[in-house]
Amino acid sequence: MPELPEVNTFQQYFNKTSLKQKIHAVQVHDGKIIRNVDEDTFVEKITNRKFVSSYRRGKYLFGKMDDGNHVLFHFGMTGDFKYYEDEMDQPKHERFVFIFKNGYRLGFDCPRKFARILYLEDLEKYIEEVGLGEDALVISEEDFLKKMEGKKASIKGFLLNQKIIAGVGNLYADEICYQTKIHPASKINALKPRHKKAIYKTMKDILTTAVNRTAYYKDYPDNWFFQWRVEGKKAPKGKGTVKISKVAGRTTYYFEHYQKLYD
DNA sequence: TGTGATGTTGAATG
DNA sequence: GCATTCAACATCAC
Structure with a gap:
């Protein structure tokens, strides 16, 4: 489930469990998600190092090591950390694991291998190459607002584009559209300044709230859209029923008439 | 059994 | 060249 709030929670978990401990060994079970170096290089570069800090930008989490180099964790759709001691607790789809000197392990679990892990010697250069936008x-x-100038794409496509702003994913994009009563397929150039400002403010509010609640959906406010992500589900107060369609190539849920289409 | 899923990329399209 | 869309990636659950 990793969008910005989820990755933020992963970061806190990483910081709490895995900083300032010497990495005694690295085991790679499936090297496919390590994208830019081979398994052996990955193991060699990280063994005997320790993580000293972390930096999150959008959905990207960078672990900084004591030699100044970084490991990038991008969680794809199903990536997750698990810190554990007993080998019996190894997650089912662990792809690699850092084994610390104290015997504990930080495993990287990922059923679908959409995650990407990179070993980076130049963080700035990497961010530049990827064109990663500023954190949401x-x-x-x-x-x-400047980023919106001259754009004709759908508002949802805009919010999802990590090169423009980093961190918003499919679910939160729908949430932002719902809370601003704007149809996700609305064109940016058809939106009024007040709409654009509302989108900005709502995006911040939603992400801040989600981060504060550790991205735990069950703790989200009752009036949020998450609970309505069921096609045809009836909503109270004349919002109609939930519609489902494709916008910007992604499955999109919204209230057809409640959320106005600007085209 | 077939379909689609919280993400990103590079190729294809307009 | 630019902005935008789409199929592909690998696996699991419904």
Whole structure:
């Protein structure tokens, strides 16, 4: 489930469990998700190092090691960390694991192998190459509005584009559209300034709330859209029923008439 | 059994 | 060249 709030929770978990401990060994069970170096290099570069800090930008989490190099964790759709001691607790789809000197392990679990792990010697260069946008919780309103200038794409496509702003994924994009009463297929160039400002503010509010609640869906406010992600489900107060369609190539849920289409 | 799923990429399209 | 869309990636659950 890793969008910005989830990755933020992973980061806290990583910081709490895995910083400042010497990495005694690295075991790779399936090297396919390590994208830029081979397994042996990965193991060699990380063994005997320790993580000293972490940096999150959007859905990307960078672990900084004591030699200044980084490991990038991108969780794809199903990536997850698990810190454990007993080998019996190894997650089912663990792809690699860091074994610390104290005997504990940080496993990287990922059923679908959409995650990508990179060993990086130049963090800035990598971010530049990928063209990764500013973090959705960091970007200023001014910059956000500037990014919208001249864009004709759907608002949902805009929010999902990690090169523009980093961190919003499919579920939170739908949530933002719902809370601003804007149809996700609305064109950016058809939106009024007040709509654009509302989208910015709502995005920040939603992400901040989600982060504060550790991305735990069950703790989200009752009036959020998450619970309505069921096609045909009836909503109270004349919002109609939930519609499902494809916008920007992704499955999209919304209230057809309640959320106005600007085209 | 077939279909689609919280993400990203590079190729294809307009 | 630019902005945008789409199929592909690998596996599991319904």
